[in-house]
Structures are given as C-alpha cells and as structure tokens.
Amino acid sequence: MHQDQTDPRASRRSGGEGTTAADLASSPFRVDRDRVASSPFFSRLGGVTQVVSSTGSGLLVHNRLTHSLKVAQAARAIAERLCSRPELGGALEKLGGCDPDVVEAASLAHDLGHPPFGHLGEQVLDRIARHRFGLSDGFEGNAQSFRIVTTTDVRGPEAVGLDLTVAVRAAMLKYPWTRLSYPDPHPRDMASPPRGAAEPSEAPGTGSGKFSAYVTEMDDVHGARLPFDGKVESWQQTVEASIMDTADDIAYAIHDLEDFYRVGVLQHATVAAELGTWLKQGLELASLSAAELDAQERRPGRSLEALRRRLHLKDSWAVDDDVFAAAVAKVRAELVDGLLAVPFDGSTEAEQAVAGFSARWTRRLVDAVGVLEEPTTRSGHVVLAQAQWHEVQVLKFVHRRFVLLRPDLALHQRGQARLLTALVEALEQWVTDRHEVGRLPRRLHDLVELAEQEYARLALDDPGALVGATGEKPSGPDAVRSLARGRAVVDFTASLTDNQASALLEALSGRTGQLWTDAFVL
Incomplete structure (x- = not known):
C-alpha cells in the first residue's frame, strides 16, 4: 500500500506524519524499522534467552535478537508474496492495507518486552506483578513490547516512546485487547474466543492469558486501531499483525528444533518412537x-x-485427521529420518544438513500463506494452507514434548525463577526505602516518576482500570503510589539481559566485591 501525507496509517503518535533530521529513510514505515533496530531495547535482545541461555550452555543457540531477525525475514517475505498477487489487492486494501516495511518493523519490535530468561521470566513477573504489587493487568511480554515503543523507550524524537506510525503500532497488537477491560464486550467472553483471549484454565477469573496492551497505553491502542474501524473487528488482528504472528509461528516451529538438534537434546530414537508408534497404532490410540x-x-x-484431541477441541475449524496423519508422516520423513538420523558433529556436512532443513521448511511454510476475508475467530486473516498448518502443529509438538518438558530444563528454570523473584523483592525494598531514594539508579528513578504520573491520571479519569480480577479498588494516593512503584520495578527488571539480572542480584545481595558491573545498563 502506497503511503503519502494524507495516509492515516502513516500518522505518528505525536500527530505528525513526516520524519526528523535524524531519520535516514524517507518512507515513514522504513523510518519505523530503523528506529526499532536502533533502540537499546532491541540490542539487549542479544542477551535474552529464547529457550536456553547461550551463555550458560556455551553453545550457539538462538536468542531473542536472532529470533526477531528471522521472524522479520519470514514476515517480509510473506508480505511481499501477498502484495505481488493481483487477485489479493482488493481484499488487502479492504482489510486495511499490507506494507512489507510495516510488517518488518512490527516483527523486529514484537519481542522487545521479553524479560530475562524468556517465557519463564514472563511467568514470574506476571505472578509478582499481580500478587505482590496488585497490578490489574500484571505482566505480559507483548504488552510490554507495546509499552516500550509507545512510552518507556526514550530514544524517539520526543523522549517518550519511538513515535511510530499508526500502522506499525497496530501491527504489533497480536492480541488487540487488554487483560480485563478492553474492548467491551471482551473477547474472552465470546463463545469461541480468539487465540490467547481465553482465561487460563488453571487461573480462572484472572482475565485473558495473552494480551498486547496495558491499561496505561489505552490511548495508543485507540489511536492505532482507529484507521481500521469498520475494516477488522475490534478483537481481530490487522493483516500486518496477522503476518507477523504467522511468521513468529514459522520461526518458532523450525529454528528452536535446529538449536536442540545441535545441542544433542533432540534424539532420533525418542522422536522416532513417538511419531512412528502413532502412525502404526493411530486407530487403537x-x-x-x-x-x-x-x-x-x-x-x-x-x-x-x-x-490430536486438543486440536479437535480448540481448532475444529481447521483440524482434519487425514491431513494430521499426513503431517506426522511428513515430519517423520524430513525431521526424524532426515535431519535427526545423523547426530550433529559440527562438520560441514552436518551444518549443510541443518541449513537445508531450515531453508526447505521455511520456504514451504512461507509459500503456503493465504488470505481469508472472513476467518474464524480462532484465526487471523492471514493463514497457512491446511497441510502446512498441521505440519506446524506437529513441529511445535516435537519441540514442546522433547525439549520444553525435560526435567533438566525445568531444574534450570526453577533456579532462574528464584533469581528473578529475589531480584524484584530487592529492588522493591530499595525503591521504598526513603533514605535511599536519592541514590536509586537514574533509570529506575525515572520509571517511578513516569508510572506515578500514569497511575495518578488513571485514578482520576478511569479508576475502574486499576481494579484487578479480585474486584478490589485502590484507594488514596499511597495505594496509587504503591501501584506505580510496582510497575516501575517490573519495567526496570524486564529491561535487563539475563547477565544483567544475575549481576544486579549479586550486587544487591552483597555477594560480589566488584563495584562497577554491567548491571545498570539501560
């Protein structure tokens, strides 16, 4: 979609549509891509765990930075393919537009909010934010990413966020709702909620399991979604967000398998037994x-x-038993009998086998993407073809079953959870120590001030937004200040790399004699 000075998709948070003297590109969407790539929050992703830490393992595995780059690569390829198909032009325009630069910028930004230690860190910070600090919307990596580009990153032209265009901000909203209140009616109450909108079965009453914005960023959500009113439903992703989401699935399905084949965790015998047994005994099972x-x-x-049964329960619109069986057979042939049949030994032949597997599967999945004008609530407008959708489910299953559920990984993650919990508690004690308030790290001090302004404004304009799932309403300036301090501590902790979190806790615990560390970067 061509953008010009009258294109509402190109308008910025500040109200402008153009660029600044510091920007290198003339296209506003390309400028957004450059602003994200230049952000220190983007740089820090090189030190944030994807599944296992490269520092701890001593091995070359994906981190959040390399993952984001590969998501952006796949997302741009998908966008360019869709835009090159004349028969889709009308549908893409009707749904709000599709621009490869928008898709790439949103893809690079989609994981900016991931805290130290990957998804484990996300779960820990959410639990602490809700139960210790009483924050109604807790913590969520997608919402934190949106908060960074709109609020806490200070490298933009006005020192408040990155001042991105409407289209890119909307494309970052993979789950375009808040945890509890927006939109109304909330998508978690739909008969068949969108992916991520339902409440976790183990935590009823807590709101959506996934969401892309906190209540503090609601003005930005409204502004980003306004040009798409009447084009997509309030709970639906934009086309560009749907492309980013699909590319994220593709990268996750393929590249994490590469890592654990290299490490030697993904073993031929166990994966072959699982897939082979099901193929032979499917009717009996x-x-x-x-x-x-x-x-x-x-x-x-x-x-x-x-x-297979879970897919029937959650995604009956897409699942087909014959296609599922074909997908299992395809993954067994390509992954088990192909890649895993020969253990990785670092040789040229082994590296070429990994590269070939990754390239074939990425091309196969990227080429299988299409557009639906009226998708089911469980799907975005951009979807994989049926065969490839099933194959992604099987690939992700292999990763979860044979990597994520390993006891040795759980042991490692429990230690990381304790570290992060102790760090947040230590920072909270520091923030609330009136004798030490003048010696807080300046970044943390600034975040406290920012959050106090935000929560004071919410307490006046929309006090219901501060009410959590328990129904308790914060009352008085002390309660509001307490919420703000909690949000600031969470913001600060989430902005650290794995190593910075560890070093900072060492310093706060008095277990290191080193005065100057890398713990206070950002």
Missing part, C-alpha cells in the same frame, strides 16, 4: 478413553494422540 490415555502418557504415541 484413538479408541482409548481420556483416562486411559492419561494413564499411559509416558508410552510412545500417547502424547501425539493427546495433541
């Missing part, structure tokens, strides 16, 4: 009751059968 399947979960084939 399908006849098992839920209780029988659960009792036999450690036996080969049972976990894959459980996946």
Whole structure:
C-alpha cells in the first residue's frame, strides 16, 4: 500500500506524519524499522534467552535478537508474496492495507518486552506483578513490547516512546485487547474466543492469558486501531499483525528444533518412537478413553494422540485427521529420518544438513500463506494452507514434548525463577526505602516518576482500570503510589539481559566485591 501525507496509517503518535533530521529513510514505515533496530531495547535482545541461555550452555543457540531477525525475514517475505498477487489487492486494501516495511518493523519490535530468561521470566513477573504489587493487568511480554515503543523507550524524537506510525503500532497488537477491560464486550467472553483471549484454565477469573496492551497505553491502542474501524473487528488482528504472528509461528516451529538438534537434546530414537508408534497404532490410540490415555502418557504415541484431541477441541475449524496423519508422516520423513538420523558433529556436512532443513521448511511454510476475508475467530486473516498448518502443529509438538518438558530444563528454570523473584523483592525494598531514594539508579528513578504520573491520571479519569480480577479498588494516593512503584520495578527488571539480572542480584545481595558491573545498563 502506497503511503503519502494524507495516509492515516502513516500518522505518528505525536500527530505528525513526516520524519526528523535524524531519520535516514524517507518512507515513514522504513523510518519505523530503523528506529526499532536502533533502540537499546532491541540490542539487549542479544542477551535474552529464547529457550536456553547461550551463555550458560556455551553453545550457539538462538536468542531473542536472532529470533526477531528471522521472524522479520519470514514476515517480509510473506508480505511481499501477498502484495505481488493481483487477485489479493482488493481484499488487502479492504482489510486495511499490507506494507512489507510495516510488517518488518512490527516483527523486529514484537519481542522487545521479553524479560530475562524468556517465557519463564514472563511467568514470574506476571505472578509478582499481580500478587505482590496488585497490578490489574500484571505482566505480559507483548504488552510490554507495546509499552516500550509507545512510552518507556526514550530514544524517539520526543523522549517518550519511538513515535511510530499508526500502522506499525497496530501491527504489533497480536492480541488487540487488554487483560480485563478492553474492548467491551471482551473477547474472552465470546463463545469461541480468539487465540490467547481465553482465561487460563488453571487461573480462572484472572482475565485473558495473552494480551498486547496495558491499561496505561489505552490511548495508543485507540489511536492505532482507529484507521481500521469498520475494516477488522475490534478483537481481530490487522493483516500486518496477522503476518507477523504467522511468521513468529514459522520461526518458532523450525529454528528452536535446529538449536536442540545441535545441542544433542533432540534424539532420533525418542522422536522416532513417538511419531512412528502413532502412525502404526493411530486407530487403537484413538479408541482409548481420556483416562486411559492419561494413564499411559509416558508410552510412545500417547502424547501425539493427546495433541490430536486438543486440536479437535480448540481448532475444529481447521483440524482434519487425514491431513494430521499426513503431517506426522511428513515430519517423520524430513525431521526424524532426515535431519535427526545423523547426530550433529559440527562438520560441514552436518551444518549443510541443518541449513537445508531450515531453508526447505521455511520456504514451504512461507509459500503456503493465504488470505481469508472472513476467518474464524480462532484465526487471523492471514493463514497457512491446511497441510502446512498441521505440519506446524506437529513441529511445535516435537519441540514442546522433547525439549520444553525435560526435567533438566525445568531444574534450570526453577533456579532462574528464584533469581528473578529475589531480584524484584530487592529492588522493591530499595525503591521504598526513603533514605535511599536519592541514590536509586537514574533509570529506575525515572520509571517511578513516569508510572506515578500514569497511575495518578488513571485514578482520576478511569479508576475502574486499576481494579484487578479480585474486584478490589485502590484507594488514596499511597495505594496509587504503591501501584506505580510496582510497575516501575517490573519495567526496570524486564529491561535487563539475563547477565544483567544475575549481576544486579549479586550486587544487591552483597555477594560480589566488584563495584562497577554491567548491571545498570539501560
């Protein structure tokens, strides 16, 4: 979609549409891509865990920076393919537009808010934010990314966010709702909620499991979504957000498998047994009751059968048993009998095998993307073809079953959870120590001031936004100040790399004699 000075998609948070003297590009969307790539929050992603820390493992594995680059690569390729198809031009325009620069910028920015230690850190900070600090919307990596580009990054022209265009901000809203209140009616109450909108089964009453904005950024959400009114539903992603989301799935499905093949964690025998047993005994496994399947979960084939049943339960609009079986067979042939059949030994042949696997699968999935004008609530407007959708589900299953559920990884992550919890508690004590307020790290001090302004304004204009799932309303300036300090501590902690979090806790615990550390960067 061509943008000009009258294009509402190109307007910025500040109200302008152009560029500044510091910008290197003339296209406003390309400027956004450059602003994200130049942000220190983007640079820090090189020190943030994707699944396991490269520092701890001593191995070359993906981090959040390399993951973001590969998501952007796949997303731009998808956007360019869709834009090159004349038969899709009318549909893309009707749905609000599709620009490769917008997609690339949003993809580079989509993980800016990931805290130290990957998804484990996200879970820890959410628990602390809700239960210790009483923050109604807790912590969520996607919402934190949106907060960074609109509020806490100070490298933009006005020192408040990056002043990105409407289109890029909207494309970052993978889950375009808040945890509890926006939009009204909330998508978690739909008969078939969008992906991420439902409440976690283990935490009823807490609001959506995934969301892309906090209540403090609601003005930015409204501004970003305004040009798409009447084009997509309030709970739907824009086309560009849908492309970014699809590319994220593709990168996750392929590149994490590469890492754990290299590390030696992904073993041929165990994966072959799981997939092969299901292919041979599919009818027999399908006849098992839920209780029988659960009792036999450690036996080969049972976990894959459980996946098939979950897909029927959640995504009946897409799942097909014959296509699922074909996907299992495809993954067994390409991954198990192909890549995993020969252990990785660092040789040229092994590196070429990894590169070939990644390139074939990325091309296969990127080429299989299409557009639906009226998708199901469980899908975006941009979707994978049926065969490839099933293949992604199987690839992600292999990663989860044979990597994420490993006890040794759980042991490592429990230690990281304790570290992050102790760090937040230590920072909270520092922030609330009136004798030390003048010696806070300047970045933390600034975040406290910012959050106090935000929460004081909310308390006046929209006090209901501060009410959590428990229904308790903060009362009085002390309560509001307490919320603000909690948000500031969470913002500060989430802006650290893995190593900075560890070094900062060492310093705060008195366990290091080193006076100057890298703990206060950002």
